[in-house]
Amino acid sequence: MVLIFLVLLWATNNYPVTPLYVGNVPKKNLDFFKNWHCLGVNEHIDFSKPYKINVGDLPLVVWKNPLTQELTTTINICDHMGSKLDNGIITEAGCLKCQYHGKEFSNKDKFGETMLFEDKIFWSYEADRPSPYSVPFYNNQNYEKSILTIDMKGSLLDSAMNMMDIRHPEYVHKFGFGSVNPPTNIHQYLYKNPENKLLSDKIGLSFEYQSNMIMRKMNNNAKVTNNFHMFMYPVFSWSRVSFDHKHLIIAVNMLPLGTKKTRWFVTICYNYYTTPLQKKFLEMMAHTILNQDYIQMENQHPDDRLKMTMLLDHTFPNEEVLSAIRVMFNKYQYPTIEDGVDLYKDHKMKQKIAKLREL
Secondary structure, three states, rough: OOOHHHHHHHHHHHHHOOOOOOOOOOOOHHHHHHHHEEEEEHHOOOOOEEEEEEEEEEEEEEEEEEOOOOOOEEOOOOOOOOOOOOOOOEEEOOOEOOOOOOOOOEEEOOEEEEEEOOEEEEEOOOOOOOOOOOOOOOOOOEEEEEEEEEEEEEOHHHHHHOOOOOHHHHHHHOOHHHHHHHHOOEEEEEEOOOOEEEEEEEEEEEEEEOOOEEEEEEEOOOOOEEEEEEEOOOHHHEEEEOOOEEEEEEEEEEEEEEOOOOEEEEEEEOOOOOOOHHHHHHOOOOOHHHHHHHHHHHHHOOOHHHHHHHOOOOOOOOHHHHHHHHHHHHHOOOOHHHHHHHHHHHHHHHHHHHHHHHH
């Protein structure tokens, strides 16, 4: 037995394990768990008790250490006899105590990394970047901020394509910001990394949009707005509406909760409409627009094989960005409980290797 341990120790020291590839998780889905996923809005969560949330079918529980304010996430299943942990007790020492038999979980039992970023809670199993994508102007003191949450009855793919679709406002948002006048001066952007290779996870879109009468009154009678949309695969998008040095930023962090259910965390930043009454009106308009999107997302067909075979067989002009998103999502699979099983095995293997290195 000692010989086996020595051999394993030598192997781990001389052949470092590539992160996220120890277990049997398919690479296609491992990459998804390397992203930062928004789990909730900080001020909307009662951290006097554990907070439960799913990423796909993976059940997680988050708690805050009352002494250090440190956030910890683990799987919402006790590894003793399978009890859920979200009804556990947060101890004075900052541990999460299972109510069934009293097992305590500390930060040493964390499953992935958790952080508070721009007033939202984010989690990643093993992050491929130090922090989540930032919302433009979020930390600018001249901008007001609001964060809204809505559960859409559409898939993550439906949600992503909706973010970059410049045609649907005329129909879905005709009683909001939509206009019968089509966008003009349309440009679509691909991005390259420092090695001059095309990035496969980012795409941009700019255009000018002629406002309807409602929006024109809101926008200081500006007839045309300059717009820019950005999508970062797989769960983040932001857009900017600009006129007369005024800017409205709408960013969306998307969290898949079902094959046809996606939670949108919508962050709004703006440097106009700053009085309490104006802010309330802008939030009311945002709720109206999101409710219109909700109706359309509910009308989307599930992402079955037939839909995926037919999707974008027909395209309108200037929809290359939608085709690009469709290609991006070729590597996406909805996170299932089987992915959770493989992630847990990967996690346990890493723990064993860490212990061997301590010998």
